[in-house]
Amino acid sequence: MKPLKIAVIPGDGIGIEVMDEALKVIEVLKTLDPNLQIENTVFPWNSEYYLTHGEMMPKDGLTTLQQYDAILFGAIGDKRVPDEVTIWELIMPIRKQFQQYVNFRPVKSLPGIASPLSRRKNIDFVIYRENAEGEYSNSGGRMFNGEQRELAVQNTVMTRTGIESLVRAACEYAVEHSKTKITSATKSNVIFHSMKLWDEHTSAIVNNEYPQLSLESYYIDALVAYFVERPESFEVVVASNLFGDILSDLGSALVGGLGLSPSANINPEGQYPSMFEPVHGSAPDIAGKGIANPIAQIWSLALMLDHLGRKDLAKIIVDSIVLVLQKGDVKTADIGGTSSTKQMGEAICEQMKKLVSNGMERSHEIV
Template sequence: MRTHKIAAIPGDGIGTEVIAAGLEVLKTAAARDGGFTLDVETFPWGTDYYLEHGRMMPEDALETLKPFDAIYFGSAGDPRVPDHVSLWGLRLAICQPFDQYANVRPARLLPGIEGPLRGVTDLDWVIVRENTEGEYAGAGGRVHQGHPEEVGMDVAVFTRAGVERVQRFAFELARTRPAKHLTLVTKSNAQRHGMVMWDEVFAAIKGDYPDVETDKVLVDAMTTRMVLKPETLDVIVATNLHADILSDLAAALSGSLGIAPTANLNPEARYPSMFEPIHGSAFDIMGQGIANPVGAFWSAVMMLENLGEARAAANLMQAIERYTGAGEDMPRDLGGQATTKQVTQAVIARLEGRND
């Protein structure tokens, strides 16, 4: 029997609640499949760890994580600590050293969920976000702090190698989908160096993928296209910042941030990839037992796919879709009153073949 080592990092806020729910669902998925087991170790890193130790995770955290097959991550962020401290101390401190350069964020209308776009019943996108450089490279600094002449700089760093590899990843993904269509998003009319390089790399490599139809659009125009012409989009590739913003819009248009998944991939598998729901720590509802765990479940589907457990992934996705399609006991962000526990039990029941 196959065994996959999973590092669970619930993190902050509702991350602890949805990751616990996700692990329960994953245990059921493995039991139903019968061909593999999950060896899960949970790490209590995050803001509580920071307040006790002065850092979000131990100094040797990356060495600890490296032998694992995948990382199942909750969220980073807590009002007690500045957001840039928690993000750079935990999530980005894993993504960048582990070269998880392809951030993949599907967005589609699941059965039974009505999005905010009137008359739109078939929304199915995948946003590919460059995940290790660009606007979040971390280059920059502040000088003359506290004085009127204070300067703060964040420098967007784009390398040709980094741009080309994420674009090729997006092309390869697009050719696996029925529409075989890839849209490049930049802001090259105003940012005439890095963004123009993004355009030029795209033009140079698209001939290697003659089966994929392409177009490109400026990021501001993309926001209106997502709302007014969603049927014209399939796979979208963009920079770290642009895709970060667009994927939140995509999640909202597909019904709720609570259902949206993320995969932070190191496609060459030199390091473990990391899977997380998109919604963040949501401290306003922490501890109330009402967090929507579907985003964590869908992220678990992506993790199972990455581990090579396609059958178990398909079974779990079908259970999620049967749950949302039933239209009963939906969580609060989808118009219902179901608790985290109730949603979890409903998905497990369908995964086990009950309540179909």
């Protein structure tokens, strides 16, 4: 069996701490499945690297990463380095060069986690966020700096290809997982050009190519309200880069916070490696204290394994996370407990061992 080659970039702050726990999970998986071969290569590309070398990654960094099956990313951000440097010289080049045009984020209620909503909802939907163009395009500029007439222009770039590719990926997921509808976020009543293009081609793809799915479209201001009022009514949400960014963080808050929220930056065609990372940032205020929640990072690892064809291993990880939270003995501070990052990671690893020893069959795959 060909080994899975994984590029690991822990990054800054708590990214390093939570990544340690995800790597422990990989080691446990190797003991549970003797046929599993994963080769991890850790790259120290972060803000400290930038301060030493004057760049976030080497000139041939993307060429190096392209040799791997997937990238497991932690978090990036340091007060000593401007955000536009850490983001636009590391994360964005990876996403754009590797055509990771799908940002996939599950939003799911978990046992033992109190929702901030007054009534507990059965929340279980996914967000497909366009990840390579849209509002986060490095197109625009500033003029008359320092003058009273100073101005800035930030262009939104949307293409038919970008919209259609994202919506098709979302529809394929919906069909595969027996979903019935797609929800589209728009604002075409006032953003005439780009969002009307979005509406037209979203509608064409869903209605013409996936007749088994229904399409509902909401203006973004109404949709954020519906996320709070009736989150259980959504299944698969498609959104532009900016709208998807906002909606996914709101979704995370509805089910307990960013510490529980994984994400995947996917190149669906498999031409380039996809990248998997927690939604939370580097959290410098708690970095080094050993109290960060590693669940989002470990769940991102599960998304990676699912993407690489090991759905069995992904299920073991997610089921173990659910069981640990259900028991409630181990909780980090962000979800109302006092456990450390390591204690949460260890609890998940131990639960994985119990799941397998309690009747899961081992052969070529764990089922």
